[in-house]
Amino acid sequence: MSQSLTDALADIRALLLSPQLTRAVAAGRQRGRTPSVARAQLRPVTLRAGTHLQIVTTDGTRPLTRNVAPGPPAEAAVDELLAEPFGNWHVETTDSTVQLRVTKKGAAQLHRSTADRAATAPAGHDRAKQYLLDPDDPLFTAIGASAAKRRQVDAFLRALAATLPDPLPTGPLRVVDLGCGNAYLTFAAYRYLVDAGAEPVVTGVDVRTDQRRRNTALAAELGYADQVTFVAGTIEQAVVDPPPDLVLALHACDTATDDALARAVAWQARWVLAAPCCHHDIAAQLRRQPAPHPYGPLVSAGILRERFADVLTDTLRATLLRAAGYRVDVVEFIDSQHTPRNLLLRARRGGVPDSPAHQRAYAELVDQWNVTPRLQTLLAAGTTSGDTRPPATAVS
Template sequence: MPQDLGGALAEVRALLLDPGLARAVAAGRRRGTAPAVVRAELRPVALKAGPRLQIVTDDGARPHTRNVSFGPEADAAVDALLAEPFGNWHVETATTTLQVRVTKRGEAQLHRAPAPHPGVRPQPDHRTTAGDGATAGAGATAGADSAPVAPVNGHDRVREHLLDPDDPFFAAIGASAAKRRQVDAFLRALAATLPADLTGPLRVVDLGCGNAYLTFAAHRYLTGRGVAVEVVGVDVREDQRRRNTALAEQLGCADQVRFVAGTILDATVDPAPDLVLALHACDTATDEALARAVRWEARWVLAAPCCHHDLAAQLRANPAPTPYEPLVRHGILRERFADVLTDALRAALLRLHGYRVEVVEFVDSRHTPRNLLLRARRTGAAPTDQHRAEYAGLVEQWQVTPCLKTLFDRPAGGSDATR
């Protein structure tokens, strides 16, 4: 439930100045405001002169680093940051993780969880340590004699989950254990796709969102990283839109997560997104999601295809080229080959439209047989003659017409669906 913002920020302040602080990030902005910096990161460091609180702020042009003494100097620096109208705070200590998001109404939505890495070495009580007030100049780095206070063994292990399995949103959407594993795997792919220093604003669209477990997970994860994000979920069913909108209200994120009813190709999404997600859109719905992402010139695309009936039907209708008839003679082999050929052609077409594409496994096949992920990043690079020849050779040899190619060939109109 929303809480008083002043009380929430007082809790953040106490954690920022606590000896057990591991790391904190402030980012995003409150409605109708603009902080003096787009992002701030705080962490304790050990210098030759003694322990300091390192504060790295980014004004959008370059980072600025300061190392302030614990005591009145750190208190003042923290108070100044808390006075900025950041939309999100993420604080990790030796024992807990606290996320604070400021709602549209100026209230605080809090989420607490145990520390992701138990066993952080307790820090000395900084309030009793004398400091010399030394700081690094604007734009300077901490230097060779600066290092984060070292954790004990185990602190730098990879987190088992990118999103807390006990996060209330999982219960709200009724996600099963299998769905939670898919969410975690998808978020790992998302983390590997986006720049590590991304702060936003980031516009995300989840096409064919269904019950929106991916939509909410993406929002939860990105805001936890300190990214200012706006998320839109698209589904053809109006009842899903109403249900998901109510969930967003329940979870306190309706000002950042909204839902629209409509088809993947025609739903109104404005402005165009930076990141397009499509998880298990059935058959040619994946092609529609990819086509729309390219029309939008989205910077990143993550699509996990589902069934592949369209090309399988074309393979049944046409004779296989010599000597590949055994690949499609048996129904089960033809279906599996259709999966491979469909996604290979999708990757080739995306490459022809200025995207760098990776085809990876995003979750173990024990959890879902539909475990392939197309991960694309827009580069704007023109296709080479070899790229064109590879694609043309595949479609000519197998006598198929990919749905994605048909969608690309449609003339662009004035609607949002074809921008």
Template sequence: MTRSLADALDDVRALLLSPQLTRAVAAGRRRNAAPSLVRAELRPVALRAGTHLQIVTNDGTRPVTRNLPPGAPAEAAVDQLLAEPFGNWHVETSTSTLQLRVTKKGTAQVHRSTADRADTGPGDHDRAKRYLLDPDDPLFAAIGANAAKRRQVDAFLRALAATLPDTLPAGPLHVVDLGCGNAYLTFAAYRYLVARGAQPVVTGVDVREDQRRRNTALADQLGCAGQVRFVAGTIRQAPVEPAPDLVLALHACDTATDEALARAVDWQARWVLAAPCCHHDIAAQLRRQPAPQPYGPLVSAGILRERFADVLTDTLRATLLRAYGYRVDVVEFIDSQHTPRNLLLRARRGGVPDRREQHRAYRALVDQWAVTPRLQTLLPAVPDDAGAVVPDAAGATVPDAAGATVVSRP
């Protein structure tokens, strides 16, 4: 619903000062105007002196917390925040949720929904599930989502929330979804990040031109065409500028997942979420050669070999990413009753204690099973934490064109 900005902000003010307020976030910027704050978060807190309004503001350097008593102090602080040219407001109360986005024309696009659960008191455990993206969000109506798809979206967003830090960086957050398909998870990530107070700039990549046209039209329908764009191209070659902070690759088939991971490493992306699919490459290599002893029975039956190939492929991917400096978690992101392809590689750049050891573990695995993962062929030599190269299993190195020493690919 589009309304005048002044009227919509009056509604926001009433909710912010209401006893039913549970949480509110202001973030983003309006066209041709920048607020003095990167983000503001409001919530009620119970203190000895009674319930106060807690306001946490961040100007990009450090957060500042104030606890204000009801009445004039809280009202003055709220009015000051409403005067800032924030581009987005997200307000939750015990009975409803309001999302406000300021359009390029200076009007307010407002979405209201009733709360998806009711708190009946402390200790109450019989509550309906609270979703990270409102089940009444216009996205679900636009894509014709059923309950199962809503659950999958929520599971993905929870994995995304667990990957990102509590405080997101100031300024634009660049996101790419490689192999985005019909892009409903692309849009879900965008809507969630906006609600978190981020300024996401999202690029969806898919090889099909008809998907690009469809997704672009959907972005226009949802009012986010300026922040979410789509390009047609392959995962390896599609133009993506600037380099993204967050890389998504959800159910990219077989070695397409490896291509997405390789681009993420090349971009030095801060965060990566990849849900692999269809592990044919390593499975085919295992079929062509005898297994090392005593593991012959492990791959003697076709179904066991296929399942082991899935495990080995993703183990090698995770270990190789660690050798390149990523902390990697391998998790189940949705129950297997919804999809058998429910494994997720969740990676964060930095903080790997011993990259040399990760590389040695990787080499031991590929040498024992005599396989060459696709990801290995797409990545350069593995540097250690000091910037020196880590030799391969045979200790072989070769000079590059500039005379520097690099590791030869196995």
């Protein structure tokens, strides 16, 4: 309902200072005005000194966290945020969810609904059972993780847990994340493996030097610098020594996924997790030639051809990995409402009884569609620069 902004902010203030508060987020901007911070998130936290109000603000690059004592300090901090010209407030309590939107005319649109009690369970109640990595872990504060990002992290960690053996191997577990980007999943994998009792030694690889510097600084801030390091380089050329046991390649674009899989095979990595992204290579090859009979209608429309190219590309990747001696599962690792790029190739080396059959199936597919996947070319070429293990048998 519409009401004056002053009255609506007074309602929001009461909720932010209420013992029933579970979470609140302020974002956006009012017409013609810009807040001093891009986003603010508030929630209660339990410290040794008692319950405090944690406020995390970000300017769009790095988060700033402070824990404010109850009473006048919390009231002053809340009043300071309410004075900012945010365009939206989202406040969750144990019994309701309130959303405030400021209209172009400066009025307030306030919407209140009954809270989802499963989502607002008290801290420490069932959270350890719901998440593999505690949502209160300092990592999430450092990376400014939203609830959606925490869900994505948890889905990835569940896929990782399903891939690795139980119990985990003793001794150093060497992990490389190829195309790590901002490395939040790199750090999450390290934290999970430590909690699971492993001894991870993690290397993140990204072509951008600025990402290496940023991620290295964040590793030092989190206290991980001794075990989590970063190098700048391309996936196919970066030097990683000794070779890893576990290879991650999450949303490496187009043939960068093939580069990562080829290095994993050349390293004879024991486990591989790859989330492909942007399948342009095979799609371009399909556009250049007629489809085999009777599959013309399958690729007659552009959107159908693109989707079929996605399926064909990852089918060929999985078949090549099986021919190279890996057991491969192709799974959806997070719901498509979070990202359409939600396919995961989960591979474990060994236990593949019929490699010739996989090679024949692969040969028939590429012959019928007259395509040459980049992964095939890379495996046929053998070891990539920087590899120290002999290459596995490749399909040519």
